[in-house]
Amino acid sequence: MTRKQKRLAIIAGGMSFILCAVLLVLFAFGQSVAYFYMPSDLTKTTVGPGTRIRLGGLVEQGSIVRGNGSTVSFKVTDGQQSVPVSYTGILPDLFREGQGVVTEGVFNSAHAFVADTVLAKHDEKYMPKEVADRLKKDGVWQPEGTATK
Amino acid sequence: MIIELGHFALVLALATAIILSTLPVIGARRRDPAMMAVAPIGSLTLFALVAFSFGVLTWAYVVSDFSVANVWENSHSMMPIVYKFAGVWGNHEGSMMLWLLILSLFSALVAIFGRNLPETLRANVLSVQAWIASAFLLFILLTSNPFIRMNPAPAEGQDLNPVLQDPGLAIHPPLLYLGYVGFSVCFSFAVAALIDGRIDAAWARWVRPWTLAAWTFLTAGIAVGSYWAYYELGWGGWWFWDPVENASFMPWLAGTALLHSALVMEKRDALKIWTVLLSIMTFSLSLLGTFLVRSGVLTSVHAFATDPTRGIFILAILTLFIGGAFTLFAWRAPRLKSGGIFAPISREGSLVLNNLILTVCTGTVLIGTLYPLVLETLTGEKISVGAPFFNLTFGLLMIPLLIIVPFGPMLAWKRGDLLGALQRLYAAAGLSLFAAVAVFYFRHGGPVMALFGLALAFFLIFGALADLWQRGNFGKAKFSVALRRLAGLPRSAFGTALAHLGLGVTVLGIVAVTTFQTEGVVEMKQGSTTEVGGYTLAFDGMRDGKGPNYTEQRAHFTISRGGVAVADVWSSKRLYTARRMPTTEAGILTFGLSQLYVSLGDPMADGGIVVRIWWKPFITCIWGGAFIMMFGGFVSLSDRRLRVGAPTRKAKPVKTVMEPAE
Numbered sequence: 001m002t003r004k005q006k007r008l009a010i011i012a013g014g015m016s017f018i019l020c021a022v023l024l025v026l027f028a029f030g031q032s033v034a035y036f037y038m039p040s041d042l043t044k045t046t047v048g049p050g051t052r053i054r055l056g057g058l059v060e061q062g063s064i065v066r067g068n069g070s071t072v073s074f075k076v077t078d079g080q081q082s083v084p085v086s087y088t089g090i091l092p093d094l095f096r097e098g099q100g101v102v103t104e105g106v107f108n109s110a111h112a113f114v115a116d117t118v119l120a121k122h123d124e125k126y127m128p129k130e131v132a133d134r135l136k137k138d139g140v141w142q143p144e145g146t147a148t149k
Numbered sequence: 150m151i152i153e154l155g156h157f158a159l160v161l162a163l164a165t166a167i168i169l170s171t172l173p174v175i176g177a178r179r180r181d182p183a184m185m186a187v188a189p190i191g192s193l194t195l196f197a198l199v200a201f202s203f204g205v206l207t208w209a210y211v212v213s214d215f216s217v218a219n220v221w222e223n224s225h226s227m228m229p230i231v232y233k234f235a236g237v238w239g240n241h242e243g244s245m246m247l248w249l250l251i252l253s254l255f256s257a258l259v260a261i262f263g264r265n266l267p268e269t270l271r272a273n274v275l276s277v278q279a280w281i282a283s284a285f286l287l288f289i290l291l292t293s294n295p296f297i298r299m300n301p302a303p304a305e306g307q308d309l310n311p312v313l314q315d316p317g318l319a320i321h322p323p324l325l326y327l328g329y330v331g332f333s334v335c336f337s338f339a340v341a342a343l344i345d346g347r348i349d350a351a352w353a354r355w356v357r358p359w360t361l362a363a364w365t366f367l368t369a370g371i372a373v374g375s376y377w378a379y380y381e382l383g384w385g386g387w388w389f390w391d392p393v394e395n396a397s398f399m400p401w402l403a404g405t406a407l408l409h410s411a412l413v414m415e416k417r418d419a420l421k422i423w424t425v426l427l428s429i430m431t432f433s434l435s436l437l438g439t440f441l442v443r444s445g446v447l448t449s450v451h452a453f454a455t456d457p458t459r460g461i462f463i464l465a466i467l468t469l470f471i472g473g474a475f476t477l478f479a480w481r482a483p484r485l486k487s488g489g490i491f492a493p494i495s496r497e498g499s500l501v502l503n504n505l506i507l508t509v510c511t512g513t514v515l516i517g518t519l520y521p522l523v524l525e526t527l528t529g530e531k532i533s534v535g536a537p538f539f540n541l542t543f544g545l546l547m548i549p550l551l552i553i554v555p556f557g558p559m560l561a562w563k564r565g566d567l568l569g570a571l572q573r574l575y576a577a578a579g580l581s582l583f584a585a586v587a588v589f590y591f592r593h594g595g596p597v598m599a600l601f602g603l604a605l606a607f608f609l610i611f612g613a614l615a616d617l618w619q620r621g622n623f624g625k626a627k628f629s630v631a632l633r634r635l636a637g638l639p640r641s642a643f644g645t646a647l648a649h650l651g652l653g654v655t656v657l658g659i660v661a662v663t664t665f666q667t668e669g670v671v672e673m674k675q676g677s678t679t680e681v682g683g684y685t686l687a688f689d690g691m692r693d694g695k696g697p698n699y700t701e702q703r704a705h706f707t708i709s710r711g712g713v714a715v716a717d718v719w720s721s722k723r724l725y726t727a728r729r730m731p732t733t734e735a736g737i738l739t740f741g742l743s744q745l746y747v748s749l750g751d752p753m754a755d756g757g758i759v760v761r762i763w764w765k766p767f768i769t770c771i772w773g774g775a776f777i778m779m780f781g782g783f784v785s786l787s788d789r790r791l792r793v794g795a796p797t798r799k800a801k802p803v804k805t806v807m808e809p810a811e
Contacts, residue, residue, distance in 0.1 A: 006493065010493055014505055017505060017506070017509065017549075018505075018509055020546075021509045021512070021513060021542070021546055024513075024541065024542050024545060024546065025513055025516055025517075025542050027541075028537070028538045028541040028542045029520070029534075029538065031537070031538075031541070032534075032535065032537035032538045032541065033532050033533070033534055033538065034532060034533045034535065035530065035531070035532050036530075036531035036532060036533065054531075054533050066751075066753065066754075070670045070671070070672060070750060070759045070761075088670065089670055089750075089761065090383075090670065090748060090749075090750035090751075090759055090761045091750065091751065093383075093722070093730075093731040093732055093733055094730070094731065104533070104535075
């Protein structure tokens with residue numbers, strides 16, 4: 001190989017690595033990105049069973065039911081609609097009724113939402129940003145976490 | 150009164166920084182020694198003023214002066230003294246003060262240790278540092294002033310966020326900032342070189358110790374942060390691919406690349422333009438990280454402050470510095486002459502490959518972190534990009550890099566012998582495969598990918614040892630001779646071997662935990678037992694406890710193996726009284742390299758409690774490896790050849806290779 005060919009081969013090698021990375025990123029975005037929904041969005045759009053989504057809102061008052069062992073079910077509401085969620089595991093410290101939460105999981109074949117992650121982060125004033133933005137937009141935002149009273 | 154003095158010192162610091170930003174640069178242009186001499190004195194003054202101001206803020210925390218709004222918001226008179234100190238940077242304003250303090254500390258260090266830098270370079274470097282300092286001083290004074298008073302002063306403070314009340318707060322942010330902000334020196338050197346319009350191998354020799362120091366601290370900072378999140382958050386995870394974690398990880402990746410490319414530049418005078426670009430990119434990523442964390446655009450554990458003006462201000466700083474530096478680069482870079490030809494199979498070639506992979510990996514992390522932000526701004530759609538994305542892209546792309554790591558040090562500069570390197574690594578490869586199979590056998594199998602991962606980790610470890618083995622000529626020369634040769638090796642050789650070995654240990658921990666971890670979520674009542682990872686846990690009951698500023702419910706567990714009690718552990722749920730905020734304090738037991746992690750859930754109506762238990766084999770390797778890397782960094786830093794003050798080759802190349810500015 002001449003020097004020019006060698007250089008071309010090296011550049012081609014580098015480019016193909018970058019190309020691989022780009023394809024991988026596109027593939028991964030298609031596979032593992034979770035869209036964010038609030039309960040009332042789910043009346044407008046349909047989310048197929050097995051599609052990973054994030055469901056956010058407030059934990060509805062009086063909806064928390066502790067089942068056997070560590071399974072908990074509760075409802076996530078945005079003031080208009082509510083969606084029942086079941087979760088197995090330890091809930092975050094700040095999980096309580098009226099608190100803003102983001103849950104991540106899938107709808108099972110019976111259209112029940114099964115979450116594998118529940119986020120209610122570490123500040124009592126904390127409201128997940130996605131949830132707060134939407135509540136403000138929909139005009140049901142009450143500051144300082146006193147919503148849904 | 151003293152508070153006002155601190156405030157005043159900060160204003161004086163801004164004035165100093167502005168003078169420092171202009172005079173030395175002009176002086177360097179005019180070759181005016183008097184104007185250039187302002188740089189070192191000014192930098193020391195700036196540091197003194199900022200340090201005084203920071204000291205005043207610390208004093209306000211220590212004596213619990215609640216007339217200062219910042220102290221009132223984030224402190225409590227009952228808080229243990231260590232958290233009063235650490236609480237200074239446990240909030241937005243204070244952490245920006247720490248950022249500034251460390252920035253000015255690095256300027257002062259450059260002023261002190263940079264005595265044998267060319268005068269114009271030193272003046273320019275310190276000026277560029279002062280530009281950054283001015284921007285952040287303005288930011289603090291205009292949007293995040295920690296010295297604002299309250300009248301009347303409240304009697305009691307609002308307490309520090311309980312999650313932050315941990316020894317981790319005293320260690321993690323300073324280490325992280327020493328790394329993060331340390332890269333500003335590389336940035337300033339790059340910009341100064343571009344202003345000067347000339348750059349050579351000596352430049353790389355001056356920059357490398359700073360890069361190495363920053364990288365070492367950042368490694369330690371990230372490791373401490375990871376361990377802190379692991380034990381404090383109670384979720385048993387050590388890395389969440391949280392945007393804020395990514396914000397510190399990206400400069401680390403880019404900094405690692407910079408460390409390697411500066412090596413090529415120093416030794417072979419090649420990759421100049423790339424190294425300058427990488428210096429700019431690394432600090433740009435630090436700035437981007439600061440923006441992501443401080444502006445509140447992200448949902449994260451770390452984002453305490455959400456104030457739009459702050460976000461816009463930092464975005465302006467970000468645009469100004471990154472945009473400015475890249476414009477300067479585009480204008481000046483074509484002037485820089487590159488040299489040093491090398492064959493693809495050579496030390497340089499392997500380092501180029503290292504840079505390619507690290508940069509692409511940084512890119513994927515960047516895309517994954519910013520994509521949700523961009524998408525939301527453009528379409529209003531909200532998405533989350535989580536661990537699966539990063540594991541798939543970053544995880545796969547890193548594999549080739551991990552494979553080539555042991556080959557790099559085995560190849561010669563200019564033209565290497567791949568076959569020879571392969572031959573020298575046969576033993577290491579064989580041993581790693583054997584070790585991986587052995588681990589697999591004792592763990593009773595697992596996915597095949599895990600076998601590959603383990604072999605890779607062992608290959609990194611044995612490869613690093615093989616490097617030292619070859620350099621000492623063990624096996625060929627007499628043992629005592631080889632030992633003497635090993636002792637005579639430069640420290641940087643040990644640094645390299647240690648860093649690569651540490652990487653292997655970390656990878657080992659990651660693979661082992663991901664594959665062999667077991668967990669259970671069980672409801673337990675007093676006296677009931679459960680089994681995890683070959684250990685039996687017996688729940689002995691709950692007890693109420695009380696700390697200085699919290700109350701807690703502690704659960705006691707006895708751990709036994711084969712019927713013999715081996716250990717016991719407390720796990721608790723705390724309620725911090727001032728903020729009425731609960732936290733989980735996980736109980737963690739270390740057995741060798743592995744850990745048992747016990748986290749409490751909610752009490753049930755019938756007196757039981759939900760307990761989540763993990764058995765995490767080899768997990769301590771993850772942080773242990775990082776500390777070996779850090780140790781490698783310090784060993785390398787102590788190498789005489791890297792010391793800026795150490796005698797270097799005669800000034801011959803400096804004069805002839807440098808090109809005139811215009």
